[in-house]
Amino acid sequence: xxxxxxxxxxxxxxxxxxxxxxxxxxxxxxxxxxxxxxxxxxxxxxxxxxxxxxxxxxxxxxxxxxxxxxxxxxxxxxxxxxxxxxxxxxxxxxxxxxxxxxxxxxxxxxxxxxxxxxxxxxxxxxxxxxxxxxxxxxxxxxxxxxxxxxxxxxxxxxxxxxxxxxxxxxxxxxxxxxxxxxxxxxxxxxxxxxxxxxxxxxxxxxxxxxx
Amino acid sequence: xxxxxxxxxxxxxxxxxxxxxxxxxxxxxxxxxxxxxxxxxxxxxxxxxxxxxxxxxxxxxxxxxxxxxxxxxxxxxxxxxxxxxxxxxxxxxxxxxxxxxxxxxxxxxxxxxxxxxxxxxxxxxxxxxxxxxxxxxxxxxxxxxxxxxxxxxxxxxxxxxxxxxxxxxxxxxxxxxxxxxxxxxxxxxxxxxxxxxxxxxxxxxxxxxxxxxxxxxxxxxxxxxxxxxxxxxxxxxxxxxxxxxxxxxxxxxxxxxxxxxxxxxxxxxxxxxxxxxxxxxxxxxxxxxxxxxxxxxxxxxxxxxxxxxxxxxxxxxxxxxxxxxxxxxxxxxxxxxxxxxxxxxxxxxxxxxxxxxxxxxxxxxxxxxxxxxxxxxxxxxxxxxxxxxxxxxxxxxxxxxxxxxxxxxxxxxxxxxxxxxxxxxxxxxxxxxxxxxxxxxxxxxxxxxxxxxxxxxxxxxxxxxxxxxxxxxxxxxxxxxxxxxxxx
Numbered sequence: 001x002x003x004x005x006x007x008x009x010x011x012x013x014x015x016x017x018x019x020x021x022x023x024x025x026x027x028x029x030x031x032x033x034x035x036x037x038x039x040x041x042x043x044x045x046x047x048x049x050x051x052x053x054x055x056x057x058x059x060x061x062x063x064x065x066x067x068x069x070x071x072x073x074x075x076x077x078x079x080x081x082x083x084x085x086x087x088x089x090x091x092x093x094x095x096x097x098x099x100x101x102x103x104x105x106x107x108x109x110x111x112x113x114x115x116x117x118x119x120x121x122x123x124x125x126x127x128x129x130x131x132x133x134x135x136x137x138x139x140x141x142x143x144x145x146x147x148x149x150x151x152x153x154x155x156x157x158x159x160x161x162x163x164x165x166x167x168x169x170x171x172x173x174x175x176x177x178x179x180x181x182x183x184x185x186x187x188x189x190x191x192x193x194x195x196x197x198x199x200x201x202x203x204x205x206x207x208x209x210x211x
Numbered sequence: 212x213x214x215x216x217x218x219x220x221x222x223x224x225x226x227x228x229x230x231x232x233x234x235x236x237x238x239x240x241x242x243x244x245x246x247x248x249x250x251x252x253x254x255x256x257x258x259x260x261x262x263x264x265x266x267x268x269x270x271x272x273x274x275x276x277x278x279x280x281x282x283x284x285x286x287x288x289x290x291x292x293x294x295x296x297x298x299x300x301x302x303x304x305x306x307x308x309x310x311x312x313x314x315x316x317x318x319x320x321x322x323x324x325x326x327x328x329x330x331x332x333x334x335x336x337x338x339x340x341x342x343x344x345x346x347x348x349x350x351x352x353x354x355x356x357x358x359x360x361x362x363x364x365x366x367x368x369x370x371x372x373x374x375x376x377x378x379x380x381x382x383x384x385x386x387x388x389x390x391x392x393x394x395x396x397x398x399x400x401x402x403x404x405x406x407x408x409x410x411x412x413x414x415x416x417x418x419x420x421x422x423x424x425x426x427x428x429x430x431x432x433x434x435x436x437x438x439x440x441x442x443x444x445x446x447x448x449x450x451x452x453x454x455x456x457x458x459x460x461x462x463x464x465x466x467x468x469x470x471x472x473x474x475x476x477x478x479x480x481x482x483x484x485x486x487x488x489x490x491x492x493x494x495x496x497x498x499x500x501x502x503x504x505x506x507x508x509x510x511x512x513x514x515x516x517x518x519x520x521x522x523x524x525x526x527x528x529x530x531x532x533x534x535x536x537x538x539x540x541x542x543x544x545x546x547x548x549x550x551x552x553x554x555x556x557x558x559x560x561x562x563x564x565x566x567x568x569x570x571x572x573x574x575x576x577x578x579x580x581x582x583x584x585x586x587x588x589x590x591x592x593x594x595x596x597x598x599x600x601x602x603x604x605x606x607x608x609x610x611x612x613x614x615x616x617x618x619x620x621x622x623x624x625x626x627x628x629x630x631x632x633x634x635x636x637x638x639x640x641x642x643x644x645x646x647x648x649x650x651x652x653x654x655x656x657x658x659x660x661x662x663x664x665x666x667x668x669x670x671x672x673x674x675x676x677x678x679x680x681x682x683x684x685x686x687x688x689x690x691x692x693x694x695x696x697x698x699x
Contacts, residue, residue: 059635062627104618151397184645197643211576 012045015065091141095123102149112202221597226379238466247272252432312351317524317576333358340377348588423451439482447475448491455497505546531561534584535569557591593634
């Protein structure tokens with residue numbers, strides 16, 4: 001591996017988002033391809049972060065700093081990758097369902113998935129079923145992630161899935177759900193494809209789904 | 212800028228008022244002045260007599276000015292050093308600092324592989340020392356047992372050598388009498404690079420126990436005199452049983468124990484003014500149905516808090532007790548009793564808290580209890596560290612940056628403080644149910660066992676100097692010869 005790629009990996013691990021823009025441009029000037037930088041610079045760094053996080057040696061704030069460093073590079077690389085037709089991890093649409101304003105968990109899922117190389121379209125919170133449907137039609141994501149924090153709002157996820165079915169887009173994507181009262185049983189019952197207990201496993205699941 | 216700003220930077224409690232402490236203090240002086248102790252050591256009696264004590268046969272009474280003089284000579288703050296110079300392993304004794312470690316001389320040990328109870332063996336010492344060396348909240352080393360499979364008179368010496376080899380944390384060394392005290396000291400001095408070097412940076416504390424009620428025994432004073440003459444920091448700790456060998460009332464037990472400890476203090480300060488001295492002892496109740504000294508009773512924590520406050524009132528550090536249990540096994544009782552006494556001990560700011568890892572009322576040592584209590588100590592230390600208040604921790608800037616509807620996960624303030632504001636557990640499980648199932652549904656006991664095994668598999672000891680190793684071989688050979696001659 002070239003020095004500059006291993007430096008980029010280290011910068012991801014250390015969460016050095018400040019110098020990442022310059023270093024990514026320098027790599028491009030050295031005629032390294034965007035795909036090379038992504039697969040052999042950024043991703044090995046994020047993979048390392050994932051391993052250390054699972055082992056309890058890195059913590060959420062550090063992972064987010066690493067994700068931010070990765071994003072700084074991706075902002076430069078993404079248009080180039082799109083131009084050259086390189087397949088990236090893909091898009092995820094995220095939202096907290098109608099009536100629910102608790103979105104820290106959903107935000108965390110978004111940042112973790114960004115760290116895993118996904119492009120995140122975050123609809124925000126208190127999102128109505130039709131807004132989910134419109135976003136799916138517009139962005140054509142591989143994955144939809146929904147969250148609810150309350151037992152009173154979790155049922156809305158079922159309504160959203162129904163709305164997607166009626167709009168004929170349910171089968172174009174995988175649906176994963178989460179939130180404090182949500183369980184695997186519930187996910188199965190309402191016809192979601194997966195349930196993740198926390199943000200890190202949500203990112204793992206997204207990678208599997210994008211496979 | 213702020214001036215005359217008052218800070219309470221940690222949580223401590225205070226049980227007794229100044230008036231109550233003065234009454235206890237006066238009670239101790241009364242016991243020493245009007246009742247006195249049996250001092251079964253001729254040289255000690257001579258030292259005391261020359262300093263103004265009233266000696267009548269073995270009975271020695273101390274005028275209160277002598278006791279106050281000894282208290283004034285003893286330091287409140289001092290340092291015990293890591294033998295390898297690692298500053299993270301130094302112990303700085305002083306107000307508001309609590310340190311923790313195991314206890315000595317249990318008969319039995321919980322086997323590290325089988326988790327079964329059996330007699331304590333020489334091969335157990337290195338394992339205990341390695342676990343002590345690795346646990347972040349254990350600060351000093353004792354071995355949790357007396358070695359069963361070496362000559363009886365040499366067991367403390369063998370034990371010391373194995374502790375000294377396998378940890379660089381300061382050691383609290385018990386011994387039988389003059390012979391092994393001297394042998395232990397020769398080893399420590401060799402490693403330090405001479406007596407002067409040892410006095411500048413002492414690496415171990417000498418431990419002696421007088422007898423309750425009110426006897427300074429010959430062997431305990433042989434050891435005390437040896438420590439004083441060689442300027443070895445000293446613990447002099449009685450073990451009164453309230454209702455048995457001490458009054459049943461907590462206040463009465465506290466003043467008797469203090470009188471027993473301060474007789475030692477007065478002898479030691481007259482031989483070696485300024486000798487670092489740690490007051491004892493272990494105060495608990497004799498269970499009136501089973502006749503054991505309870506190591507899990509709330510009265511232990513309460514009396515230890517009382518004597519800690521008296522020690523601090525008098526300007527001395529205290530040999531605290533906690534993290535121990537009457538339970539026979541690693542169960543809910545063991546963790547409840549151990550954790551509560553650890554927190555209570557930390558809240559008193561007691562200086563060196565020992566007996567962490569004692570089970571079965573001090574009959575059986577357990578590194579599993581020790582490792583579990585390391586977690587409880589970390590927890591307690593986070594609480595006693597309290598809440599830091601300054602402009603940066605008020606975080607008004609961060610609240611400005613994030614505002615309504617945002618989140619703090621990415622804020623620089625979060626990154627800067629989450630590690631110091633949060634305590635990070637090692638054994639306590641906070642994973643989701645799904646992850647817990649995925650990780651094998653491990654109980655606290657399973658995780659504690661895994662941690663101990665992991666430490667023992669990975670620990671690398673910092674070797675002693677080659678000349679120290681040579682001296683240890685020589686001293687142990689001499690010792691074996693000495694035992695043989697004694698038997699002949």
